[in-house]
Ligand SMILES: CC(C)(COP(=O)(O)OP(=O)(O)OC[C@H]1O[C@@H](n2cnc3c(N)ncnc32)[C@H](O)[C@@H]1OP(=O)(O)O)[C@@H](O)C(=O)NCCC(=O)NCCSC(=O)C[C@H](O)C(=O)O
């Protein structure tokens with residue numbers, strides 16, 4: 001089984017918010033997106049760029065995956081952001097509003113020309129109608145691309161849709177993105193939930209994302225970290241069930257199909273159960 005990189009909870013924070021950059025060092029999130037795009041006002045962009053690059057290069061965020069979200073291609077800040085981010089060498093550079101495989105290749109080329117270290121991956125945001133139609137090509141465009149990140153606020157805006165419980169207007173885009181990520185073997189992170197006071201709504205959306213196959217969720221507030229961590233990790237019951245299922249299948253050695261707790265079990269279910277155990281183990285190792 002391939003190595004599992006745990007990204008249950010990935011928290012955005014405005015690059016211009018020094019307090020948030022500091023506080024992030026104490027939060028139990030798996031990843032951080034130090035933002036230079038939407039959360040930063042135009043006249044604060046340059047100071048924020050210096051602050052997030054210093055933070056990413058500081059090595060003070062421990063086991064957390066540290067990424068920098070640059071301003072998009074075609075904006076006044078993009079080239080300077082990308083060059084500075086490449087020099088800082090975060091775990092990934094997150095690029096908003098990526099719309100084609102050609103853009104992915106151009107971004108990878110720009111990262112390499114700017115001297116980004118090998119470890120710095122590219123994460124592409126899927127948040128426009130064009131990106132959704134081209135998501136399969138985007139996901140597999142380059143080995144340097146390691147994650148797709150859904151931008152559900154921009155998608156809702158572009159579709160003239162509405163944020164509704166259950167996210168019916170977005171399910172096609174969400175599912176296509178998960179399909180593309182799985183085919184390409186990259187990770188895929190669900191979009192943010194904007195109401196930081198609506199705990200039940202947030203939990204329901206985490207559960208939906210988990211059920212659809214997302215690896216984790218992007219977040220906007222520290223209060224969202226613990227519920228995301230819990231939802232996107234296998235529960236103790238799921239671990240116990242996976243162990244029992246594997247044992248039942250192995251006990252029926254030679255038979256291609258057995259039943260466990262009343263349900264049919266074939267080798268493909270065993271493979272899913274083994275993945276559940278591998279994710280649980282990767283999460284356990286993080287806590288050490
Ligand atoms: C949404 C917020 C503006 C709310 O801020 P605030 O009212 O200050 O929250 P609290 O008072 O409840 O904060 C409590 C403490 O937590 C710290 N804090 C808050 N948010 C963060 C954070 N994101 N990271 C780290 N720390 C955070 C506060 O500093 C307080 O600390 P203390 O003083 O010690 O008590 C705010 O949460 C916020 O700015 N969130 C992130 C917004 C953001 O980054 N937006 C851009 C990405 S979302 C997006 O657009 C995705 C995509 O592109 C799309 O299209 O969907």
Ligand SMILES: [Mg+2]
Pocket residue numbers: 038096127151153154
């Ligand atoms: Mg966006």
